Amino acid sequence: MSxxxxxxxxxxxxxxxxxxxGPGTYVWHEKVYAxxxxxxxxxxxxxxxxxxxxxxxxxxxxxxxxxPEPGTVVTAKITKLFPRQAAASIVCxxxxxxxxxxxxxxxxxxxxxxxxxxxxxxxxxxPGDIVRAEVISLGDSRAYYLSTAKxxxxxxxxxxxxxxxxxxxxxxxxxxxxxxxREPRKVAKVI
Amino acid sequence: MDFISPEGLRxxxxxxxxxxxxxxxxxxxxxxxGSATFEMGNTKVIAVxxxxxxxxxxxxxxxxxxxxxxxxxxxxxxTGDRRRRxxxxxxxxxxxxxxxxxxxxxxxxxxxxxxxxxxxxxVLQADGGTRACCINAAALALADAGIPMRDLVxxxxxxxxxxxxxxxxxxxxxxxxxxxxTVALFSKLDKVxxxxxxxxxxxxxxxxxxxxxxxxxxxxxxxxxEILMENTKKLAFAKEPLKV
Amino acid sequence: MVVGLGLSSAxxxxxxxxxxxxxxxxxxxxxxxxxxxxxxxxxxxxNGSARLRLGGTDVIASVKAELCAPPPGRPHHGxxxxxxxxxxxxxxxFEGRGGEELSMxxxxxxQRSFLGGASGAGAAIDLASLVVLEGKLCWMLYFDGLVLSxxxxxxxxxxxxxxxxxxxxxxxxxxxxxxxxxxxxxxFELNEEEFTPVDTSRFPVIVTLTKVGKHYIVDATAxxxxxxxxxVSVAVNKKGSICGLTKRGGTGLDPSVLLDMISVAKRVxxxxxxxxxxxxxxxxxxxxxx
Numbered sequence: 001m002s003x004x005x006x007x008x009x010x011x012x013x014x015x016x017x018x019x020x021x022g023p024g025t026y027v028w029h030e031k032v033y034a035x036x037x038x039x040x041x042x043x044x045x046x047x048x049x050x051x052x053x054x055x056x057x058x059x060x061x062x063x064x065x066x067x068p069e070p071g072t073v074v075t076a077k078i079t080k081l082f083p084r085q086a087a088a089s090i091v092c093x094x095x096x097x098x099x100x101x102x103x104x105x106x107x108x109x110x111x112x113x114x115x116x117x118x119x120x121x122x123x124x125x126x127p128g129d130i131v132r133a134e135v136i137s138l139g140d141s142r143a144y145y146l147s148t149a150k151x152x153x154x155x156x157x158x159x160x161x162x163x164x165x166x167x168x169x170x171x172x173x174x175x176x177x178x179x180x181x182r183e184p185r186k187v188a189k190v191i
Numbered sequence: 192m193d194f195i196s197p198e199g200l201r202x203x204x205x206x207x208x209x210x211x212x213x214x215x216x217x218x219x220x221x222x223x224x225g226s227a228t229f230e231m232g233n234t235k236v237i238a239v240x241x242x243x244x245x246x247x248x249x250x251x252x253x254x255x256x257x258x259x260x261x262x263x264x265x266x267x268x269x270t271g272d273r274r275r276r277x278x279x280x281x282x283x284x285x286x287x288x289x290x291x292x293x294x295x296x297x298x299x300x301x302x303x304x305x306x307x308x309x310x311x312x313x314v315l316q317a318d319g320g321t322r323a324c325c326i327n328a329a330a331l332a333l334a335d336a337g338i339p340m341r342d343l344v345x346x347x348x349x350x351x352x353x354x355x356x357x358x359x360x361x362x363x364x365x366x367x368x369x370x371x372x373t374v375a376l377f378s379k380l381d382k383v384x385x386x387x388x389x390x391x392x393x394x395x396x397x398x399x400x401x402x403x404x405x406x407x408x409x410x411x412x413x414x415x416x417e418i419l420m421e422n423t424k425k426l427a428f429a430k431e432p433l434k435v
Numbered sequence: 436m437v438v439g440l441g442l443s444s445a446x447x448x449x450x451x452x453x454x455x456x457x458x459x460x461x462x463x464x465x466x467x468x469x470x471x472x473x474x475x476x477x478x479x480x481x482n483g484s485a486r487l488r489l490g491g492t493d494v495i496a497s498v499k500a501e502l503c504a505p506p507p508g509r510p511h512h513g514x515x516x517x518x519x520x521x522x523x524x525x526x527x528x529f530e531g532r533g534g535e536e537l538s539m540x541x542x543x544x545x546q547r548s549f550l551g552g553a554s555g556a557g558a559a560i561d562l563a564s565l566v567v568l569e570g571k572l573c574w575m576l577y578f579d580g581l582v583l584s585x586x587x588x589x590x591x592x593x594x595x596x597x598x599x600x601x602x603x604x605x606x607x608x609x610x611x612x613x614x615x616x617x618x619x620x621x622x623f624e625l626n627e628e629e630f631t632p633v634d635t636s637r638f639p640v641i642v643t644l645t646k647v648g649k650h651y652i653v654d655a656t657a658x659x660x661x662x663x664x665x666x667v668s669v670a671v672n673k674k675g676s677i678c679g680l681t682k683r684g685g686t687g688l689d690p691s692v693l694l695d696m697i698s699v700a701k702r703v704x705x706x707x708x709x710x711x712x713x714x715x716x717x718x719x720x721x722x723x724x725x
Contacts, residue, residue, distance in 0.1 A: 006423050008416045009297075009334060010342025010379035026299055026339065033379075035299055035339035037419045039427070060337045061426040062218075067243075100244045141252055141305065220524060220584045221491055233479065237583065239524035262523055262530050267579045268481050268497035311523040311530065313583070315495065316478055 007034040007058055014056060020045070022057030034058045066093035068102055068135045068144050073153070076104050076146065078129045084108040086125050088133070088146060103143040106133060110147035111186055112154075123172075123184035124148075130157040132188050154188035194352040194367055202363055203232075210347070210359045210407055211320075213414050215327075217335045217422045225336025229328035232361060233318035238328035240336040242308035256300035261291035261310040263325065269317045271362070286322060293346075293375050293385045294329050299339040308338060319361040320348045322373045326385070327411060334419055343415050344384060346375035347407030349400045351392065356403045370396075374404040378412035442661065450662050451648045459652065459659070466703055468654045471595070473711075475603040475718045483604025483633075485718070487596040490656060491586025496596035497579050498604040502623070505566065505573040512555045513565020513573040517545045519580040519593060526585065534582075537589075541580070544590055545597070548641060548670035548679030549578075557678060559638045560601070567609045572623065574606060576633075587657040590668050590681075594641035595711055601638060602715050605630030639672040639679070640708055642700040646686070651696055653703050667693065669700035673708055677701070 007013065013025060013032045021027045022043070024036045034040075038060040045052045068074055068090055076088035090102040109116045111124050125131065132153050133146035148154045151171070160166045160176030160183060168187045169175045175182045195201055205211070211232030220226040225240035246252040263286040294310060310332070312325045326346035333340060350360045352369040365371055370392045375385035383405075392400070442450075450460065457464050471489040478484035481497040506514055519541040521534030528534070551558030565574040578600070580593045608626040645655040645663045652659060660666075665684035672678055677697065682688070688696075 006420050008343060008419050009340040010377060012379070024339070026302075026341070028341075033341070035341065036337050037334045037423055039423075061423050061430065062335070062337060102245065138305075141249065141254070220493065222526070222584055222586075223524065226524070237524060241527045264522060266495070266497075266522075266581050267518065267520065267577075268478055268484070268499060268581075271480055309527050309530070311527075313522045313524050313581075315581075316480060318480075 005040050006038065007040050008037050009033075009035050013040065013058075018053060019056040020051065020053045022055040024058030024060065025056060032056055036060055066096040066098050068093050068098075068104075070135050070137055073132060073134050074104070074146065075156075076131055076133055078125045078127050078131060079103075081121050081125065081127060083121065086111075086121055087143070088131065090144065090146075091130075104133065104135070104146040105139065105143040106131075106146045106148060110136065110145070110149055113149045116149075124186040125155065126158065126183075126185070128159060129155045129185065131155050132190075148186055148188070151189045152191075154186040156188050156190060158183075158185060194357070194364055195355055201357065203361060207355050207357050208403065208406075210410060211361070213411065215331060215414070215418045217331055217418065223332075223336075225332045225334070225338070227328050227331035227335055229324050229331060231320050231324045231327075231359060233316055234320055234324045234361075235314070235316040236321070236324045236328045237313050237315060238325065238332040239311045239313075240308065240329075240332045240338065241311070242336065243303045243306035243338070244309075246305065246307045252305055255304050257298065257303040257305075258307045259291055259295040259298060259300065259310070260307065261287050261294065261312065261329075263287040263290060263312045263314075265314040265317065269314045286325065289322065289385065289387070290325055290329055293326055293344060294333065296384045297330070297340045297342060297344045297377065298333065299341060302339050308333075317362070319363075319365040320359055320373075322346070322387070323348045323359075323375070323411075326375050327415065331415060331418065335422075342377035342380050343412055343419075344375050345378060345408045345412035345415055346373060346385065347404050347411050348373045349404035349407060351396055351400050356396075356399045358403050358407045370400065372397075372400050372404050374401065374408055376405060376408045376412070378409055442658065446658075447662060450659055454647050454650050454652055454659070460656070463654075465650060465652045466699060468703070468707055468710075471592075471714065473595075473599050473714045473718045474721075475599060475715065476722050481600075482606065483600045483602070485596050485599035485603055485715075487592055487599065489586075489588065489592045489595075489654070491584060492588060492592045493582075493584040494589070494592045494596045495581045495583060496593065496600040497581075498597075498600045499577045499579070500604070500606050501575050501577070502567065502572055502609070503575045505570065506555075509555055509562075510570035511566055512562035513560075514575040515550055515558060515560065515562070515578065516575065517549055517578040517580075517597075518542050519545065519582070521582045521585075524584065525582050538582075541582075541589060541593060544668060544679075544681045545578075545580070545593060545641075547681060548594070548639060548668075549597075559672075559678070561634060561637060564634060567623070568611055572609070572611075576604075585657060587655045587660045588643060591641050591643050591654065594639070594670070595707075598635060598638045598640060598711060599715050599718070601633055601635050603719070604633050606633060637672055639670040640704055640711065641668050641670045641679075642704045642707065643668040644696045644700055646684070646688070646696075651699070653699075667696050667700070669697055669704075671701050671704035675701055675705065 038058040043055045075092040076090045080087040086106045088104045137145045139145040166174040173182045214230040223239040228237045323346035330344045370390035372388040469490040474486045482500045483498040521529045523530040549559035608629040610624045612622045644651045646665045664686040668681040670679035
């Protein structure tokens with residue numbers, strides 16, 4: 001059985017003892033089967049890993065819509081503020097825009113890394129801000145859990161009360177270019 | 192009425208073990224995640240898949256597997272006499288349920304927890320074997336949407352008239368009064384996932400009709416795989432031109 | 436998809452700005468129709484059928500003819516009925532009864548333009564041509580539209596598809612076997628071999644003008660429609676007469692603007708009707724070759 005051939009769902013790809021089942025495949029009764037239509041690929045295992053079996057996967061030609069996974073950085077728009085959390089609507093996962101609506105929640109303890117019990121949500125975010133956050137878990141049934149507790153995470157774009165796009169001044173404040181007024185935010189350090 | 196002529200030909204000129212002409216197209220609607228049309232003779236069905244997406248009705252959300260929903264609709268012009276069907280009619284509800292259960296058995300729902308997969312099947316023309324056609328179209332649409340499945344489901348119908356088992360009945364043969372059996376199979380795993388029949392038949396007749404329908408379903412699977420391979424190759428060539 | 440996430444303010448200003456300088460998102464001018472393709476005879480069981488693809492909008496129209504008694508008080512007229520359904524394949528929101536409101540809206544708009552007045556005058560087809568035996572037997576034409584996929588401008592697409600389906604329609608010849616006396620019921624036989632086509636020269640085409648900002652555009656996509664303030668749909672026939680008018684949207688329109696929109700619709704419809712006729716004959720010859 002050679003790689004670089006197309007497979008359809010239900011086709012046997014090999015023995016589960018010889019291969020690790022990668023994306024697009026599943027294991028049943030000690031055999032690895034394809035679960036989607038696509039190109040068969042074999043990836044040898046990394047040299048430092050104990051399990052030396054190559055990974056077998058079936059990759060699709062058509063891309064599926066982006067879905068937030070734990071560990072990925074997402075771009076979200078703050079929708080509501082509560083005393084101990086902020087609700088956000090996830091717009092992009094990495095560089096790809098999502099096709100369907102996803103909700104995320106940033107809890108008080110995940111806003112920043114230091115002094116997490118003294119965080120005030122209103123001095124960190126405002127509704128309408130665009131933030132970069134990391135997905136820490138799939139969360140509960142209502143929303144993903146997001147965190148902005150790293151230097152490069154936080155507010156990347158906000159509009160001031162006067163309606164202009166604000167400029168970051170420090171990691172705590174952003175300034176309006178028209179009125180000069182400074183507003184508190186948890187600012188992302190974007191290089 | 193004679194459904195089989197003395198030469199052994201049926202009303203539309205086929206032999207008893209012959210399938211109608213199959214025709215399928217994948218990716219017909221851009222808005223949906225997956226779509227396909229499937230034709231068995233004059234029966235034309237379009238199936239569309241939206242998903243996986245977030246569950247719309249929170250109370251129905253399943254924590255460990257995906258929710259599969261299906262709706263079957265017939266166009267007013269699909270049958271010989273124009274009939275305005277309400278959305279809640281019993282045949283439509285039953286078929287929605289049957290298609291949903293069949294596809295749910297095929298989808299690896301545990302890989303997509305807390306999500307929802309919507310399958311919409313629209314019959315454009317009905318000429319017998321609608322159930323089978325819908326299942327085939329739904330299987331192609333799910334594959335187009337990239338939803339992981341155990342195996343491709345293929346379906347076919349068969350009947351028994353003038354003491355002969357007949358494969359893939361059309362509307363006239365279906366209304367002929369004999370049994371109408373529909374079977375859906377996982378071909379590679381060789382398992383039956385749907386079996387429905389109406390009318391009374393002796394057991395040996397049942398066995399013959401069932402075997403015939405299974406052979407038909409296997410032939411349909413072959414066709415489904417060919418169509419999927421062809422479609423994937425077309426997409427691959429569109430992405431990267433051939434390196435000569 | 437627009438409906439899922441909505442548009443960002445940048446996208447909204449892009450659409451409005453483009454329309455203001457006569458250069459829309461896909462390169463069209465304000466008064467340009469998208470390219471469309473027509474396939475006829477796709478539903479062999481119907482008397483006439485057509486499928487229209489206008490950008491991302493995909494609709495099927497079918498005409499079924501049945502014999503029945505003429506309408507009361509008008510023994511020399513036939514009957515028309517128009518009905519539209521939105522399939523859940525177009526959007527998941529149309530499942531169950533979700534698409535009912537839009538379907539009724541489209542059906543009523545089409546009925547207003549095609550059915551004519553209570554006396555039968557001004558209908559899209561000369562109703563007198565549908566009579567078989569005056570006072571006893573006439574043709575009832577059922578127009579059914581099915582929306583498979585929507586990318587804006589459903590009303591125009593449905594009207595074009597119905598016109599194409601009607602051109603494709605052939606009415607079987609009816610032979611009266613008895614009952615020509617006024618008191619008797621008529622007996623008839625249908626000759627399924629000979630077909631008479633229906634005259635479509637009076638059949639209008641609907642052109643919808645969508646107002647976005649200060650300008651109006653023809654054939655809006657779904658994105659552009661989401662930004663509309665008002666829309667006027669005008670049904671115009673080949674001669675240039677207006678057969679029906681529908682205004683949607685909350686914003687009030689100045690009467691002069693309204694008259695201007697109607698004249699634009701008339702102008703666009705003439706070129707549109709010519710291209711529709713060309714597409715239909717191309718589709719019919721493709722079908723004959725098969």
